[in-house]
Amino acid sequence: MQDGQVMTSGSIEEQTRACLTSIRETLAEAGCGLEHIVKSMVWLKSREDFPGFDSVYAEYFPEGPPARSALVSDFLVDIRVEIECVAYDPQS
Numbered sequence: 183m184q185d186g187q188v189m190t191s192g193s194i195e196e197q198t199r200a201c202l203t204s205i206r207e208t209l210a211e212a213g214c215g216l217e218h219i220v221k222s223m224v225w226l227k228s229r230e231d232f233p234g235f236d237s238v239y240a241e242y243f244p245e246g247p248p249a250r251s252a253l254v255s256d257f258l259v260d261i262r263v264e265i266e267c268v269a270y271d272p273q274s
Contacts, residue, residue, distance in 0.1 A: 194234035218269040
């Protein structure tokens with residue numbers, strides 16, 4: 183998302199950065215960070231997008247990335263990637 187809008191253009195790398203930045207901002211509002219993510223679920227429009235997605239994902243999670251599942255889905259119409267995360271803050 184950019185400015186509250188779904189990003190329907192751009193490369194897989196750009197769309198992945200937009201998703202992960204949005205997730206980071208949402209977590210910050212809850213007093214958490216990316217380090218609190220314990221599981222992510224990823225949907226990609228095309229399997230050819232995985233290497234580009236994975237390289238950006240590694241930038242956001244350079245050490246000890248959370249558990250992750252990734253699927254290719256025909257349900258993604260106007261976007262190339264969707265990411266859902268589950269976060270846990272043991273201090274809460």
